[in-house]
Amino acid sequence: MKYDKSKAQGSALTTFLGGIAILLAVLFLLVKLATSGYFYHSVEESTPTAIETRIMSAGQVQEGDGTPVGQRTGEQIFNKICIQCHAVDSTVANAPRLGNAADWGPRIAKGFAVLVNSGINGFNAGMPARGGASDLTDDEVARAVAYMTNESGGNFEAPAVNADGASDAAVPADSAAAGGDVKADGKAVFDKLCVACHASNSAIAYSPKLTDQADWAPRIKQGKETLFKHAIEGYTGPQGGIMPAKGGNAALTDDEVKAAVVYMVNQSGGQF
Ligand code: HEC
Numbered sequence: 001m002k003y004d005k006s007k008a009q010g011s012a013l014t015t016f017l018g019g020i021a022i023l024l025a026v027l028f029l030l031v032k033l034a035t036s037g038y039f040y041h042s043v044e045e046s047t048p049t050a051i052e053t054r055i056m057s058a059g060q061v062q063e064g065d066g067t068p069v070g071q072r073t074g075e076q077i078f079n080k081i082c083i084q085c086h087a088v089d090s091t092v093a094n095a096p097r098l099g100n101a102a103d104w105g106p107r108i109a110k111g112f113a114v115l116v117n118s119g120i121n122g123f124n125a126g127m128p129a130r131g132g133a134s135d136l137t138d139d140e141v142a143r144a145v146a147y148m149t150n151e152s153g154g155n156f157e158a159p160a161v162n163a164d165g166a167s168d169a170a171v172p173a174d175s176a177a178a179g180g181d182v183k184a185d186g187k188a189v190f191d192k193l194c195v196a197c198h199a200s201n202s203a204i205a206y207s208p209k210l211t212d213q214a215d216w217a218p219r220i221k222q223g224k225e226t227l228f229k230h231a232i233e234g235y236t237g238p239q240g241g242i243m244p245a246k247g248g249n250a251a252l253t254d255d256e257v258k259a260a261v262v263y264m265v266n267q268s269g270g271q272f
């Protein structure tokens, strides 16, 4: 009986001490794990470019953010987004590296349109749509593609950054509607200025009125270039009607005036 009791006490003690030992061991391992940085090392990016990007001053990392969306250059976008995988020394599997003509050669051979499409919509498993930056416009992606390929043996022309800050999408659409080479919003110019004398109900003497085909037909016959010239330089008609140069606003660009002419003509039976 006595023997049995001490044996029972001994085994309870062993269990207790064993429990503490296991608890300490688990605590020790947890502390080791938390301080080892294990969680952070799972992304293996220790190339010089990756490190440089991490230690850049905040100002540099933000570079390009001050530029309105749609107006960023290919280089700005590359250095902010695409560089994560397309850096000179990238270790991302299959990603063609900046400046590496061998990486880019076969891709450049596909042509600019195909590459831009890959940039916009993504390509295979590794290349995310717009490099993962959904705020990039199509033109911005195209500029980044042109920048990368031109640094890597290609020779593509990037879509221009518009100095006037008009959105990328609006400009090609308008220029297409306005006869190809004219790059401004003719309706906007008309509505702001030309309407003062060319409104459909204008009372200004001799002024051809918007949508009035009888007013416009003989003028349209002179041809596009003559009308552009008269609108830009000014024109006095045979009966003394006066069209002031650029409608009186010298700050308008030639393209803006031309776009307004195209808009007026096309609203009035013409086809410029
Ligand atoms: C997260 C990594 C990653 C980012 C960020 C990234 N790319 Fe890529 N990109 C890849 C990989 C990987 C490939 C190769 C895919 C393949 O061929 O399997 C690739 C391929 C491409 C190609 C070639 C596609 C083709 O048709 O051969 C273009 C063009 C491209 N990327 C443009 C860009 C642009 C522009 C950006 C920045 C806006 C960008 N990438 C950002 C990973 C990335």
Ligand code: HEC
Pocket: 189, 190, 193, 194, 195, 196, 197, 198, 204, 205, 206, 207, 208, 219, 222, 226, 227, 228, 230, 231, 235, 236, 237, 238, 239, 240, 241, 242, 243, 244, 246, 247, 248, 257, 258, 260, 261
């Ligand atoms: C202050 C009034 C006035 C304003 C503002 C004005 N126009 Fe005119 N415009 C005229 C008059 C008047 C004529 C007719 C002149 C004539 O044929 O006797 C005319 C004629 C024209 C013609 C026809 C020229 C030709 O050779 O037959 C064009 C094109 C034209 N304007 C474009 C514009 C555009 C574009 C704007 C805005 C940027 C504009 N105008 C603003 C008064 C104006």
